[in-house]
Amino acid sequence: MSAINDPxxxxxxxxxxxMLVNMGPQHPSTHGVLRLVLRTDGEVVSMAEPxxxxxxxxxxxxxxxxxxxxxxxxxxxxxxxxxxNMNLGWAMTVEKLLGLELSQxxxxxxxxxxxxxxxxxxxxxMGTYGLDLGSFSPFLYAFREREKILDxxxxxxxxxxxxxYITPGGVTGDLPGGWLQRCAQFLDELTPVIDExxxxxxxxxxxxxxxxxxxxxxxxxxxxxxxxxxxxRGSGVDHDLRRDGERIYTDLYAGYKFxxxxxxxxxxPQDHVYPPVPGETVLGDCWHRFYVRMLEVVQSMDIVxxxxxxxxxxxxxxxxxxxxxxxxxAGETYLETEAPKGQMGFYLVSDGSAIPWRARARSSCFSxxxxxxxxxxxxxxxxxxxxxxSLDIVLGEIDR
Amino acid sequence: xxxxxxxxxxxxxxxxxxxxAVVHSALILSLVAVAAxxxxxxxxKVSGRIQDRLGPTRVGGKFGWLQTLADGIKLITKEDLAxxxxxxxxxxxxxxxxxxxxxxxxxxxxxxxxxxxxxxNVAVFFILAVxxxxxxxxxxxxxxxxxxxxxxxxxxxxxxxxxxxVPMGICVVVPVLLAGTMNLTTIANMQAGWFTNWLIxxxxxxxxxxxxxxxxxxxxxxxxxxxxAEAESELVAGFLTEYSGLRWSYFFMAEYGxxxxxxxxxxxLFFGGWNGPIPLFHMLGWTYESGAGWSLLGFVANLGGCxxxxxxxxxxxxxxxxxxxxxxxxxxxxxxxxxxxxxxxxGAICFVGVLxxxxxxxxSPNDWLTLRQxxxxxxxxWLVQPAGLAEERSLPAPSAAASDxxxxxxxxxxxxxxxxxxxxxxxx
Numbered sequence: 001m002s003a004i005n006d007p008x009x010x011x012x013x014x015x016x017x018x019m020l021v022n023m024g025p026q027h028p029s030t031h032g033v034l035r036l037v038l039r040t041d042g043e044v045v046s047m048a049e050p051x052x053x054x055x056x057x058x059x060x061x062x063x064x065x066x067x068x069x070x071x072x073x074x075x076x077x078x079x080x081x082x083x084x085n086m087n088l089g090w091a092m093t094v095e096k097l098l099g100l101e102l103s104q105x106x107x108x109x110x111x112x113x114x115x116x117x118x119x120x121x122x123x124x125x126m127g128t129y130g131l132d133l134g135s136f137s138p139f140l141y142a143f144r145e146r147e148k149i150l151d152x153x154x155x156x157x158x159x160x161x162x163x164x165y166i167t168p169g170g171v172t173g174d175l176p177g178g179w180l181q182r183c184a185q186f187l188d189e190l191t192p193v194i195d196e197x198x199x200x201x202x203x204x205x206x207x208x209x210x211x212x213x214x215x216x217x218x219x220x221x222x223x224x225x226x227x228x229x230x231x232x233r234g235s236g237v238d239h240d241l242r243r244d245g246e247r248i249y250t251d252l253y254a255g256y257k258f259x260x261x262x263x264x265x266x267x268x269p270q271d272h273v274y275p276p277v278p279g280e281t282v283l284g285d286c287w288h289r290f291y292v293r294m295l296e297v298v299q300s301m302d303i304v305x306x307x308x309x310x311x312x313x314x315x316x317x318x319x320x321x322x323x324x325x326x327x328x329x330a331g332e333t334y335l336e337t338e339a340p341k342g343q344m345g346f347y348l349v350s351d352g353s354a355i356p357w358r359a360r361a362r363s364s365c366f367s368x369x370x371x372x373x374x375x376x377x378x379x380x381x382x383x384x385x386x387x388x389x390s391l392d393i394v395l396g397e398i399d400r
Numbered sequence: 401x402x403x404x405x406x407x408x409x410x411x412x413x414x415x416x417x418x419x420x421a422v423v424h425s426a427l428i429l430s431l432v433a434v435a436a437x438x439x440x441x442x443x444x445k446v447s448g449r450i451q452d453r454l455g456p457t458r459v460g461g462k463f464g465w466l467q468t469l470a471d472g473i474k475l476i477t478k479e480d481l482a483x484x485x486x487x488x489x490x491x492x493x494x495x496x497x498x499x500x501x502x503x504x505x506x507x508x509x510x511x512x513x514x515x516x517x518x519x520x521n522v523a524v525f526f527i528l529a530v531x532x533x534x535x536x537x538x539x540x541x542x543x544x545x546x547x548x549x550x551x552x553x554x555x556x557x558x559x560x561x562x563x564x565x566v567p568m569g570i571c572v573v574v575p576v577l578l579a580g581t582m583n584l585t586t587i588a589n590m591q592a593g594w595f596t597n598w599l600i601x602x603x604x605x606x607x608x609x610x611x612x613x614x615x616x617x618x619x620x621x622x623x624x625x626x627x628x629a630e631a632e633s634e635l636v637a638g639f640l641t642e643y644s645g646l647r648w649s650y651f652f653m654a655e656y657g658x659x660x661x662x663x664x665x666x667x668x669l670f671f672g673g674w675n676g677p678i679p680l681f682h683m684l685g686w687t688y689e690s691g692a693g694w695s696l697l698g699f700v701a702n703l704g705g706c707x708x709x710x711x712x713x714x715x716x717x718x719x720x721x722x723x724x725x726x727x728x729x730x731x732x733x734x735x736x737x738x739x740x741x742x743x744x745x746x747g748a749i750c751f752v753g754v755l756x757x758x759x760x761x762x763x764s765p766n767d768w769l770t771l772r773q774x775x776x777x778x779x780x781x782w783l784v785q786p787a788g789l790a791e792e793r794s795l796p797a798p799s800a801a802a803s804d805x806x807x808x809x810x811x812x813x814x815x816x817x818x819x820x821x822x823x824x825x826x827x828x
Contacts, residue, residue: 021548029633043552043732132633134624134729140451206625206728381552382634382731 018046025054029132029385032395036372036388040381048376048384050369055399063359067324068094068168068348071359076162078344078361079397081124084117084153085339086397087166093346094168094322096248097333103316106170107252112307113156113165115300116183119190120149121340122230122293122300125392129290130201132389133210138200145193148186155179170319180308187301194298202287202294203275211286215375215387218284225374226367229342230296231391233262234289241338249337256306261295263288268295286390293392296340325354332358341365341392361400365393424517428506436656437468442714443721444468450725478645485546486642494544495643495650498537502657505530509664510585512674512706523584524572527665528565531620534654535561538622538629541651542639553638556732557622557629563739564619564626570747571613574606574754575599575669584665588673595677600670602764605753610670612746614719617662619735622655624724628732656717663716664709671712674705 021038024030033054039047059074066074068090075086088110095102102110127142150160155176157165165172201207217227222235232239240260242253259269263283268274274295281287328350336345342364349358368391376387411419441456444467448455460466482491508523508530510516520526535557542554578599579587591598600610619626630638640651667673730738 019548027636134631134633135727137451137725144452206730209734210728210731380731380733385633
């Protein structure tokens, strides 16, 4: 295990011709259109270099030509697995520039929707990770539950993937009647299924073998590369913008009880019966990144339950979206929010007109992906999908 | 069968042999093809059920059982495509080599007592050897495709299959050791009677060795979690990357044919072959005997046995399908580790264990059953050896009666007599 991970040992032992392989952009497990150039010596990868840009759609340039409200659909298409979180990031950035205050009801509604989407995103991340490791069924189990979330979202805003629901100024419409009951019912259905996922993946012996000690990302390296989200927390760094972020963002979560999912003193927060951390894992390896996501699903379920309770008793309306010709004050602003994949930042410069002078997005997946060449060095060919999958990237967000 | 043709149609001997060979080949070919069709459908249905969906539902009625045929027609009508960089001849030949190997191995596999195309005394050896040839097709395919992913797949396959031949060989030797022959028909006939007489229940070591065999069989036919050669998430499709249409489907048929083959081999070696769990035909007095002239009852009994065999083999294949849709894939170094560090030693330990069990004459469950129920005639199948074999074998089947008392081993007849007497005593 350790010897095979050290390319020098292998190269010293058996020397074969190096082969340059293109993994992607048309490859089943590069999560879209990522292209990895691998230099392999037999099965050992001596270099893995990600090449991006196959899904570039000039979203940021478009942002300089449309009003903030009109740019919301473009944010949907960044991390298309967590459109609500993208909407929220942009909406709050604009609101921060405008200095808008939303009602309590709108606030709890946003938390509710965003955390629900976080569950959906992590379910996809979990399912596709099983796919990367050659286990097909968990993928469909995850999608089965995700469908229910999409059904809920469809009721809310009419769309199943590109919602454009959370907009600067509020949301496009209040929740339909009876929605909260259906949401609560869904959470009750999801709870027992989580254990199945753990049985199929987290505590599966082969899964542990494939992920434990693979693609170890030390905390220092993770911070150095600007990794965020579950990738950072999987390395044991206790950082989550929902607690540590800017005031305007943490205010959203004020009054909510939740614990950041990160390993402290060798153990994770215990608010659910989880499989124990296997002994062969190393902090920062693929298994830990995966496990953090699994725990965050349960944590988000808990936050959604709290949000439903708070929303049903909160006063006020859920806000009205900005008019298209709403003038932005001259100035610039930047806000990062905790999206499922990491910290999603939006930068907005205005010259006083209704259309931003500059709109830019800071992608978490971009930073997370950039560690690939560092942690894939010397691993086996089969580990490359395992590592890339554990970073849970979405190319729509990287290329924008 | 050649004799039959020679006599009934009064053909010259070479022609009769040719005719017999054609009939045998056609029967087996249709069996392999139908089995592949069925198993692909089964795989889709079972995986569908496992994954909370329906699987094929449209083609051929409610259960979509003609889906594979429709897919086959689609594959046949596809363009026969070979990449420009491919080695044209080898690329075209490779699927047939794979399929031919998988198909040839069926020659020695008996489906019921005497229902075998090529009844040979080295059937076990023959099947393993020919099945091992399948890897050549895969290596050729990977090499000739002119694609890097294919080459990776081929190299993995070569390393994996060649390694797993070793533990598989060890596992297969265990039933051979117990039976004293490599003739599959004889091995299966020895397990006639109640299911306790099946070799898997013979002693704890045979039980363990079956699972080792099963793991090795999964690896040698490239099924998950050992499907590294075509690992779709790593190598796109491995050695199959550049294949399409009919040539691709030949690889598919070879894969499913091999699955049936290793399951069939396991059925004969460990699960009593065509002998059901309850010796129904034996109780009815219908004979299984082949070569004793055709009789309706014997034919029916044999047909029942054949169905029995096929059901067991299909169960094995279903188990493989189940495993595939449950487990993640191992990595190549882990596959090798598992082979060399676990399968080989485990197989060897079981081999020695079975050996010791035999030498020390420890009991197997069947002995207790026979003792309690009296001489139901079950044990006799163990003891009645093919003529000439009984004298040669120094180790008769273990028996509780034998292991308890006498230090010098009794002859099989003595054991039978003792069991008879005991049984009569119990009856009175």
